[in-house]
């Protein structure tokens with residue numbers, strides 16, 4: 001069996017002295033150990049002790065140029081079979097969880113493609129603090145093995161969980177981790193979607209409608225659609241990120257305005273239609289709002305009362321303007337007009353029919369039968385005269401970014417180049 005190689009990162013804490021015993025155990029088991037000491041760790045154990053026990057050079061600084069010549073920090077982080085952090089202090093765990101890399105130890109932890117095992121040690125309150133527990137959960141979610149600390153009396157006199165596990169227990173966890181260690185850990189943080197061009201909508205104007213509309217019946221009641229506004233807001237955000245000048249006409253939703261987006265809040269379909277008209281001209285319009293098809297024909301100025309007779313009041317409805325269809329016919333029709341369709345069955349057939357009925361260029365159809373509205377993901381089909389482009393289920397942000405790429409290409413084909 002080839003010799004197992006451990007990269008041992010020693011954080012600063014009173015428990016750092018136990019790392020000396022750990023190095024001894026690992027060497028006795030025939031493993032190669034390379035030690036990295038944090039600046040705080042150096043206060044508790046000396047590089048000399050660790051070098052003597054590990055029979056290897058001890059690394060302390062990112063800026064040791066000689067080491068860069070002998071061995072780059074990337075190589076150092078990857079030539080091990082397992083990276084062990086012991087003691088893993090609250091500070092080190094926080095830095096690992098947030099991906100900070102401001103010294104040699106944290107840089108190695110961010111750059112490594114090997115499994116990582118952390119043995120925490122800290123004061124009981126620090127261990128139990130919500131921030132530390134959050135960091136531990138993040139790290140575990142990222143695939144880092146975080147051992148549970150021992151419980152007992154602490155150097156500071158308090159009692160509880162937070163003591164560094166005994167070196168034998170860490171050695172055992174190392175043996176287990178090595179038994180399952182892959183040659184390299186796959187990246188988990190792949191972006192959902194990587195834009196292939198920088199700000200592809202720069203110089204374009206994009207209009208977005210989002211959210212539901214509320215159609216008042218009386219001062220306390222209204223007719224509405226189920227719509228969280230999340231997809232529309234994600235689209236407005238992605239359009240702004242892609243460099244466009246964005247006007248978001250939003251129905252009543254409690255969502256923050258995305259950076260760089262101009263937002264106009266409306267309540268009813270008619271207000272939305274007015275604001276859309278006022279927002280023209282626009283190069284593209286993306287109508288994501290779930291507009292109420294009908295409104296109450298008469299709005300009561302006062303709350304309608306139950307009169308105790310058991311008779312229900314009549315509710316006459318009037319049809320709302322179809323904003324999308326109206327825009328398609330207007331003299332200021334945007335070069336690219338996109339509608340949305342939430343369907344529960346025959347998604348693509350219904351979308352094709354809607355494309356013709358509304359007079360728009362694309363319908364972004366999504367099947368809401370399996371997934372209730374308001375979720376975080378969407379599986380969409382872009383239906384146009386040219387056919388159907390079906391995408392995998394993606395987070396709404398990823399759908400939005402991918403849509404911006406497609407819109408940018410289409411606008412480049414339909415319009416002269418955007419102004420610089």
Ligand code: C5P
Pocket residue numbers: 209269287288289290291292293320321322323324325338339340341342
């Ligand atoms: O007819 P349906 O409501 O299914 O059409 C959905 C598409 O039409 C969406 O893009 C929506 O924003 C738009 N729409 C509109 N005005 C309406 C109704 C729907 O702009 N009154």
